[in-house]
């Protein structure tokens with residue numbers, strides 16, 4: 248009888264503790280204009296569900312994604328949800344995905360995209376690092392600064408220098424004046440440096456200064472994580488990096 252009571256108590260507490268584990272929020276989509284949407288997916292970092300931003304760009308020749316959902320090698324559900332949302336709401340095939348560096352919040356869903364027949368492209372360095380981290384390889388075709396048209400929409404992929412990682416690039420949509428800064432850029436809502444395990448803290452501010460010079464006319468600047476807004480995110484990032492560096496000396 249005592250054994251049974253113990254067992255019941257154990258199962259009850261197990262049920263309770265399972266119920267207490269917070270569920271990761273599902274995909275969120277925000278429209279920036281008629282053709283550009285932010286995809287927000289959640290990943291776990293230091294036991295917390297953290298949102299991650301990528302873009303969905305509608306063109307006359309299909310949809311272009313900038314970054315996959317925040318997925319892992321074992322779980323690509325976030326990217327699956329993005330593909331499903333595009334199918335349900337834009338009724339167009341996803342043609343291409345541009346990966347902006349080799350961390351799991353950018354490239355984690357690559358297997359899901361490849362399975363769906365989507366081309367995934369990056370710089371040679373990001374492709375090489377993705378493979379080293381155990382992901383499938385994006386096509387290593389992007390030079391350090393290149394602009395191409397898809398369905399008449401220009402995409403500029405640009406490496407401004409090292410920062411969050413050695414391979415971080417940004418994507419500029421000149422027709423909409425939208426800059427996808429990725430994890431090189433911090434949201435004005437954030438005052439921590441995030442994951443700096445692979446960062447180049449010396450070069451980071453120089454790289455951000457280049458973005459300020461070139462994309463000062465941006466209407467939207469989308470950081471890798473948390474809320475987005477205008478070019479204040481660029482100045483904010485510069486300030487955070489400089490403050491962080493000063494505090495280390």
Ligand SMILES: [Zn+2]
Pocket residue numbers: 350352430471472
């Ligand atoms: Zn990130």
